[in-house]
Amino acid sequence: xxxxxxxxxxxxxxxxxxxxxxxxxxxxxxxxxxxxxxxxxxxxxxxxxxxxxxxxxxxxxxxxxxxxxxxxxxxxxxxxxxxxxxxxxxxxxxxxxxxxxxxxxxxxxxxxxxxxxxxxxxxxxxxxxxxxxxxxxxxxxxxxxxxxxxxxxxxxxxxxxxxxxxxxxxxxxxxxxxxxxxxxxxxxxxxxxxxxxxxxxxxxxxxxxxxxxxxxxxxxxxxxxxxxxxxxxxxxxxxxxxxxxxxxxxxxxxxxxxxxxxxxxxxxxxxxxxxxxxxxxxxxxxxxxxxxxxxxxxxxxxxxxxxxxxxxxxxxxxxxxxxxxxxxxxxxxxxxxxxxxxxxxxxxxxxxxxxxxxxxxxxxxxxxxxxxxxxxxxxxxxxxxxxxxxxxxxxxxxxxxxxxxxxxxxxxxxxxxxx
Amino acid sequence: xxxxxxxxxxxxxxxxxxxxxxxxxxxxxxxxxxxxxxxxxxxxxxxxxxxxxxxxxxxxxxxxxxxxxxxxxxxxxxxxxxxxxxxx
Numbered sequence: 001x002x003x004x005x006x007x008x009x010x011x012x013x014x015x016x017x018x019x020x021x022x023x024x025x026x027x028x029x030x031x032x033x034x035x036x037x038x039x040x041x042x043x044x045x046x047x048x049x050x051x052x053x054x055x056x057x058x059x060x061x062x063x064x065x066x067x068x069x070x071x072x073x074x075x076x077x078x079x080x081x082x083x084x085x086x087x088x089x090x091x092x093x094x095x096x097x098x099x100x101x102x103x104x105x106x107x108x109x110x111x112x113x114x115x116x117x118x119x120x121x122x123x124x125x126x127x128x129x130x131x132x133x134x135x136x137x138x139x140x141x142x143x144x145x146x147x148x149x150x151x152x153x154x155x156x157x158x159x160x161x162x163x164x165x166x167x168x169x170x171x172x173x174x175x176x177x178x179x180x181x182x183x184x185x186x187x188x189x190x191x192x193x194x195x196x197x198x199x200x201x202x203x204x205x206x207x208x209x210x211x212x213x214x215x216x217x218x219x220x221x222x223x224x225x226x227x228x229x230x231x232x233x234x235x236x237x238x239x240x241x242x243x244x245x246x247x248x249x250x251x252x253x254x255x256x257x258x259x260x261x262x263x264x265x266x267x268x269x270x271x272x273x274x275x276x277x278x279x280x281x282x283x284x285x286x287x288x289x290x291x292x293x294x295x296x297x298x299x300x301x302x303x304x305x306x307x308x309x310x311x312x313x314x315x316x317x318x319x320x321x322x323x324x325x326x327x328x329x330x331x332x333x334x335x336x337x338x339x340x341x342x343x344x345x346x347x348x349x350x351x352x353x354x355x356x357x358x359x360x361x362x363x364x365x366x367x368x369x370x371x372x373x374x375x376x377x378x379x380x381x382x383x384x385x386x387x388x389x390x391x392x393x394x395x396x397x398x399x400x401x402x403x404x405x406x407x408x409x410x411x412x413x414x415x416x417x418x419x
Numbered sequence: 420x421x422x423x424x425x426x427x428x429x430x431x432x433x434x435x436x437x438x439x440x441x442x443x444x445x446x447x448x449x450x451x452x453x454x455x456x457x458x459x460x461x462x463x464x465x466x467x468x469x470x471x472x473x474x475x476x477x478x479x480x481x482x483x484x485x486x487x488x489x490x491x492x493x494x495x496x497x498x499x500x501x502x503x504x505x506x507x
Contacts, residue, residue, distance in 0.1 A: 065438035132462040 006178045007412055009252040010089025010240030012081035012189075013352045015339050016052035016233050020084055024349075025356045028335050028364040029385040033217035035231050035340055041197040048209035050216040051195050052233030052340025063150065070133060071146055072111030073193035077236030077345070078143035079150055082187050086151070089240040089252065091185065093151055102156030102183040103144040104174040105238075106166025106190035108344040110140035112199045143191055155183050161344070163399025164304070165263065166190050167237070168347030172261030172407050174241050184243050190348035191236030203232055206271065208308060220341075221368035222305035222334035223312045223376040230306040233340025237348035239355070254412040255355035259293075259392075262286035266402030273311050273398060277318030280404045284322045284394060287406040293392060295323050298330065298408070300363050300388070302350050302395040305334025305380075306341050311398065316376045331388065333381040337367040347397035347405065354393045358411045363388050420500040425472075426493035432467045433489070436460070446490040461485055472496055474503065 013020065016034030017027035027034070034052040043049035059068045059076035062083045068076065082103075086093070093101070114137045122130050136142060141159035148157050156177055162169045167190025174188035194200065203209055210229040212219035220231040247254055262283040266274035274280065288295055304315055320327045335353050342349055357363055362385050369382035391411045398404050426446060434441045437454060450456040456464065465476050474496070476482040483495055 069438045129466065131466075132459045 003179045004181060005244035005257060006175050006241055007244050007247050007257045008239050008255040008355050008409070009242055009247050010085040010091065011255065011352050011355055012084030012086070012088060013235070013237040013349060014054055014057060014077045014081050015235045015237070015349055016054050017339055019054070019057055021088060021352070021356070024352065025360070028338055028353055029362055031338065031365050031367045031383060031385070033220070033338050033367060034233070035216045035219050037213070037216055038195065038200070040195065046201060046204045047211050048204045048229070049213045050210065050219055050231060051200065052231055052342070053195060054234050067146065067150070070137065071142065072114045072137050074107055074109070074111060074191045074236070075143045075146050077193060077234070078105060078147055078191040078238065081189060081191070081236045081238040082147045082151070085187065085238040085240045091240060096185060098152055098154045100155055100184040101153045102174070102177060102186045103147045103153060104156065104158050104160065104170045104177065104186055104188045105144050105147070106160045106162070106170040106344040106348065107140040107143055107192060108161050108163055108166055109192060109194050109199060111138040111142060112194060112196045114138060116196050116198045147187055156186070162263070162403040162405065163401055164306070164341070164343055164346055165397040165399040165403040165405040166344035166347065167349070168351070168395065168397035168405040168407055169263055171239060171241070171258065171348060171351050172263060172405055175258045175261050175407070178241060178243050184246060186241045187238050188241050189236065189238035190345040192343045192345040193234050194232060194343055195234050200232060208271070210307065218368050220307045220337045222303065222307040222337050222366050223316070223373065223380045224369050225371040225373035227307045227309065227312065229308055230336065231340035233342040235339065235342045235349060236345045237352045239348065239351060256358045256409045257412045258407060259410050260287045260290035260408045261406070262290065263403070263405040266404060268402050270401050273314040274402060275310070275314055277314045277321055279402065280315065280396070280398055281318040281321035283404045283406045284318065284396065287394065287408050288322070291408045296326055297392050298394045299390040300357065300393045301330055301332040302354050302393055303332050303334045304396045304398045305366065306336055313375045315396065315398065316378055319378060327378055330379065331363050331381045331386065332378050333364055333366045335364050347395070350395055350397070351407065351409065354395050354409050357390055357393060358409065361387060361389055363390065420497055422493060422497045425497045425500070426489065428471055429468070429489055429493045429496065432464065432471055436464055436467055444489060446488070448489050449486050450488070450492070451486040456485060458485065468496065472500065474499055
């Protein structure tokens with residue numbers, strides 16, 4: 001039996017460079033950096049003091065004061081992005097079978113702001129004085145459950161924690177659920193709010209963060225020779241994914257079709273990427289194979305590109321393994337150069353960027369690309385967005401613990417609609 | 420502590436806890452039926468009342484019924500404060 005086809009019909013995004021589809025797209029195509037000094041907690045003892053923060057975000061614009069009060073920031077991002085995506089899709093949930101509508105979202109840390117506050121409070125006031133709603137605010141599935149409750153959805157509800165691949169894995173798993181007829185509509189994406197004193201300091205302790213504190217806007221510089229680590233970011237993105245025939249029937253705007261998904265584990269190290277890129281190359285190849293396309297059909301690669309020495313070199317090698325000499329003809333860019341690394345949200349925000357790249361025929365740039373690195377010698381779309389006719393995009397996410405995930409999103413083609 | 424003072428403080432604690440406008444919290448409002456206080460919220464309320472009134476509600480689950488009104492609660496707290504003053 002032919003598998004069901006899955007399309008993206010709504011986009012919602014809360015990013016450090018812009019809130020909402022249009023503001024976000026305007027920022028990433030204009031090369032705007034969302035990186036700045038951290039003001040919300042004291043970083044004076046840390047070697048990294050910068051982050052990509054979501055400023056001017058008011059959760060009350062998207063949910064009731066009661067929900068704002070009983071949820072953590074990562075849930076705020078998820079609910080806001082869901083509401084925006086739902087409005088964008090023009091889907092009338094009242095007409096939907098709620099049991100066939102689901103939520104699949106990547107989040108690594110859950111409610112760390114509240115978690116840290118409760119740990120401090122527990123030590124100060126006694127551990128018998130913890131807030132009774134502590135666990136429901138911290139657990140990563142708080143975001144899926146709150147979205148389900150907000151929109152009265154009763155289908156699949158799953159939170160995914162595969163480190164920096166979580167957002168892409170969530171979209172991939174949602175793709176599978178719809179493809180396999182386990183759901184018709186899914187709110188899929190990723191959210192993360194890791195800019196808390198403890199979580200940020202823990203990343204700083206790993207020595208993976210950029211220390212370019214004197215010029216925050218230039219700190220995230222994937223594939224550039226002078227890169228010195230990633231910039232931690234926060235945010236969230238939700239895509240409304242639905243089965244093709246029903247999207248056509250309701251005359252939905254179709255941003256693109258998810259045509260494949262692959263994931264694996266490099267089984268090499270908990271922090272370092274596998275240096276020769278073999279396993280990450282395998283999932284790119286697996287995604288291309290499942291999509292029933294040829295490597296040369298990929299028009300643009302939305303890279304994981306996190307601005308660490310090790311990743312960007314390994315990802316470049318992996319791309320060359322897959323595309324061979326044609327790798328030099330592929331535009332490869334990383335929007336992490338602008339929005340930082342939003343961990344569990346990154347794959348989802350990048351998927352929104354891919355959907356909009358198809359829509360607008362424009363490839364967002366890798367900003368801060370100034371010094372070519374001989375080990376990173378591909379076309380990284382340096383510093384300026386590029387107009388291009390794009391039909392097929394490969395999007396990569398590689399996480400801590402060598403979690404690798406790739407999806408392919410293709411322009412929806414009327415010619416293929418009845419196949 | 421006077422009753423009016425206690426009621427004002429109870430209303431302020433509830434307004435903050437429930438993110439409700441103070442005008443929506445009336446003396447006759449039932450915590451569970453009108454204000455939506457569930458068993459988890461009641462525990463949070465107990466912590467907040469202990470801090471605000473500088474008292475110890477000891478066994479929180481039995482401190483007062485969940486469907487108590489704002490007036491009942493203010494009465495209880497006024498009495499507890501008076502009892503403690505008398506003992507001192």
